[in-house]
Amino acid sequence: MEPGRERFERTIAADERIEPRDWMPDAYRATLVRQIAQHAHSEIIGMQPEGSWITRAPSLRRKAILIAKVQDEAGHGLYLYGAAETLGVDRDELLDKLHSGRHKYSSIFNYPTPTWADVGAIGWLVDGAAITNQVPLCRCSYGPYARAMVRICKEESFHQRQGYELLLTLSRGTPEQHAMAQDAVDRWWWPSLMMFGPPDDASPRSARSMAWKIKRHSNDELRQRFVDICVDQAAALGLTLPDPDLRWNEERGHWDFGAIDWDEFHAVLRGEGPCNEERLTRRRRAHDEGAWVREAAAAYADKRAGVGAAA
Amino acid sequence: MSAPEHAPGGAPWATAALALGDDALILSHRLAEWAGNAPVLEEEVALANLALDLLGQARALLSLVGDEDALAFTRGPEAFTHVRLVELPRGDFAHTVVRQLCVATWQELLYERLATGASPLAPIAAAALPETAYHRDHAVTWTLRLGDGTAESHARTRAAAEALWPYTGELFDPVEGLDEVDLGALERRWRARVSDVLTRATVPVPGGARLPGSGRAGEHTPHLAALLDEMQSLHRAHPAASW
Ligand SMILES: [Fe+2]
Ligand SMILES: [Fe+2]
Numbered sequence: 001m002e003p004g005r006e007r008f009e010r011t012i013a014a015d016e017r018i019e020p021r022d023w024m025p026d027a028y029r030a031t032l033v034r035q036i037a038q039h040a041h042s043e044i045i046g047m048q049p050e051g052s053w054i055t056r057a058p059s060l061r062r063k064a065i066l067i068a069k070v071q072d073e074a075g076h077g078l079y080l081y082g083a084a085e086t087l088g089v090d091r092d093e094l095l096d097k098l099h100s101g102r103h104k105y106s107s108i109f110n111y112p113t114p115t116w117a118d119v120g121a122i123g124w125l126v127d128g129a130a131i132t133n134q135v136p137l138c139r140c141s142y143g144p145y146a147r148a149m150v151r152i153c154k155e156e157s158f159h160q161r162q163g164y165e166l167l168l169t170l171s172r173g174t175p176e177q178h179a180m181a182q183d184a185v186d187r188w189w190w191p192s193l194m195m196f197g198p199p200d201d202a203s204p205r206s207a208r209s210m211a212w213k214i215k216r217h218s219n220d221e222l223r224q225r226f227v228d229i230c231v232d233q234a235a236a237l238g239l240t241l242p243d244p245d246l247r248w249n250e251e252r253g254h255w256d257f258g259a260i261d262w263d264e265f266h267a268v269l270r271g272e273g274p275c276n277e278e279r280l281t282r283r284r285r286a287h288d289e290g291a292w293v294r295e296a297a298a299a300y301a302d303k304r305a306g307v308g309a310a311a
Numbered sequence: 312m313s314a315p316e317h318a319p320g321g322a323p324w325a326t327a328a329l330a331l332g333d334d335a336l337i338l339s340h341r342l343a344e345w346a347g348n349a350p351v352l353e354e355e356v357a358l359a360n361l362a363l364d365l366l367g368q369a370r371a372l373l374s375l376v377g378d379e380d381a382l383a384f385t386r387g388p389e390a391f392t393h394v395r396l397v398e399l400p401r402g403d404f405a406h407t408v409v410r411q412l413c414v415a416t417w418q419e420l421l422y423e424r425l426a427t428g429a430s431p432l433a434p435i436a437a438a439a440l441p442e443t444a445y446h447r448d449h450a451v452t453w454t455l456r457l458g459d460g461t462a463e464s465h466a467r468t469r470a471a472a473e474a475l476w477p478y479t480g481e482l483f484d485p486v487e488g489l490d491e492v493d494l495g496a497l498e499r500r501w502r503a504r505v506s507d508v509l510t511r512a513t514v515p516v517p518g519g520a521r522l523p524g525s526g527r528a529g530e531h532t533p534h535l536a537a538l539l540d541e542m543q544s545l546h547r548a549h550p551a552a553s554w
Contacts, residue, residue: 044352051346058546059380059554060336060373063343064366070346071359078352091352116545174552282347290350292467293404296460297351303459 012213017143020086028212031205032142033087034103035214040080041098041105045279047073049113050122058116065162066119072155079148086144099284101271108195110273117170117177117184123163124237125185125192125230131156132226133196136216145214164233171238178238185234186242193257194265196223202262227255324430325376326392327488330527331421331432332372333393336383337535338414339365340542341401350404357449361411364442371435384546388535392486395526396478398535405467408453409475415446416504417482417497424492432488451508458512465513472509473517480521 004023011018018024051070057063081091097103108126113119134156137149170181197203197219209215217225227246234241245258267273342362349355373379397414401407422443425436457464483498506516524530546554 044355047347047355054343054346055340055541056545058384058549058552060366060370060383062554064363064370067343067346067359067363067366071356071363074352074355074359078356081352169554173554174549176549177552286348286350289348290404292461292463293350293354293457296464297456299464300456300460 012141015139015141015213017146018141019143027208028214029087031209031212031214032145033084033089035209036080036084036087036145037089037094037097038104038106040077040084040094041103042109043073043077043080045098045105045109045283046126048279048282049109049111049275050119052113053116053119056116062166069123069159069162072159076152076155079151083142083144083148095287099280099287101280104269106195107265107268107273107276108191109279110268110271110276111187111191112275115180115184117167117180118188120163120166120170120181121184121188123159123161124167124233125163125188126195127156127159127163128230129192129195129226131160132222132229136222137214139213139216141213164237167237167239181237182239185239189242190260190264191268193223193227193260194262194268196220196226198262198265199260224254227257231255322488323490324432324488327430327486328372328375328432329382330392330486332369332376332382333391334397334414334418335365335372336369337391337393337538338397338410339363339369340538341397341399342407344401345407354404358407361446361449364439364446368435368439368442371438372432375431375435380546384543388531388539389529391526391531391535391539392529393526394478394481394484395522395524395530395532395535396475396481398526398532398538399475399478400534402471402474403467404453405457405464405471406475408450408457409468409471411446411450412454412508413475413479413482413505415443415450416508417501419443419447420497420500420504421489421492424497425489428491430488430491454508454512454514458509458514468512469514472514476517477519477522481525481527484525484527486527 005025008018008022008024008028011022018028047070050066054063054066054070057066081094084094085091094103098105108129113122131153134149134153138146138153140146140149167181167185170177172178197206200206200218200220203219206215206218210218230241231246243258245256247256249256268276271277339362342358342365345358345362346355349358369383370379373382376382396410399406399410419440422436422440425432426440427433428436454468457468459465482501483494485494509516
């Protein structure tokens, strides 16, 4: 075995971190670029569904919390594009791939947010599922990704608590507010379970990612962990989860839950989600409308640097 | 200037708190409209920072006068006393930058003065000063980049300065409770600072007269009614609710 590969294998086996300058297999690099980029894209597309409620937030306190949350997601995008750049790609190239549809983002953000309660349901369930997925990534074998995840997870847990608290206020509010909260949870529950990805027996790349310690737990394991957490929290919220098959299984020590509609999952993944086109169009428009600003900043920097002064 | 109906009787500083609170509230709203629309990811973070700082200032100032949410969500347009400059649509990034330059420069000068006073506005102004300095810095940096960037960015910045300039006069209208401030001197210092930045950015300083009317007297553009329709829609739809 060549020395680079041997060191790589040893580092992984010892549960230590691979750093940008270390030798790594091309497929390891490619897997990370794809995963980190998809994660970064999800952060910035994820600003849209909730961001649309900033201008209508019903109290100034909630407005401040929501602006700060959407800002955090932009910050997460920055950390993650930064982590991807340590692998030899650049942000513009990754954004191009997002805008041209060659890169995916989490399909959860292709669902609409028709009511204020969606802001709470996204915080509680979507940020909650993201945390369940991402806490193990803080121990991912690639150093820059693991360190970005530590910062991100701290903020995601704020988002989850704020979403929970928003829903609790609605649940205990007027009958209309309670109904709004229940309706949002009814709509977001199943999509949030799909965030953990296909079942283990249908998840082709999982095994290799586990061997490389990019991934630490299987999709189904994480999904079960999430369901177990949410059942108790839903009860505390005074809201129900839309699954008649939810039942405590004494033997397993876990909650059993109903079958997931994977046809819907794959349809949304293929870009047939209700808001797929809207999200991408909005992202492309912001990028295109900002082109002159980025060009101006570059031209100004060139002039300051004394190069391209004649341009 | 006649006191708006929601200003509490008595303390003259309350009229000033309401006017400055409304400035911050409405400008924060316009800045927050950039969420998801900024030209570059770093500016998503920066513009949200500006919006959050201003919202914090608005909440502190409005809370001196009454219940912040009642003031924000149940008044009609005529009861708002912010300057019209802050209610104009966000426009392109050049409009946002030039407006920030005008307002942040003004706020910094005004807050410096208020921070040394004895009214309840003093601690709020003092706390806001470092934020305002950052806002001014951000606006100056971008005014230079855009004004002295490309031909297109220069043209857009110049157009923004010309469009916004007639609204800037309201920043120096007398407000009850700001009697301690020499508004004439404030305006001269403001004009010197803003002109200096525009000149360094190769953007001609606009001339021309101010528009008639004043947001300080509750006179507004139709843009405010549209903004409030949206901002107040959910709150007004559930009058008995708390959030
Ligand atoms: Fe995030
Ligand atoms: Fe989040």
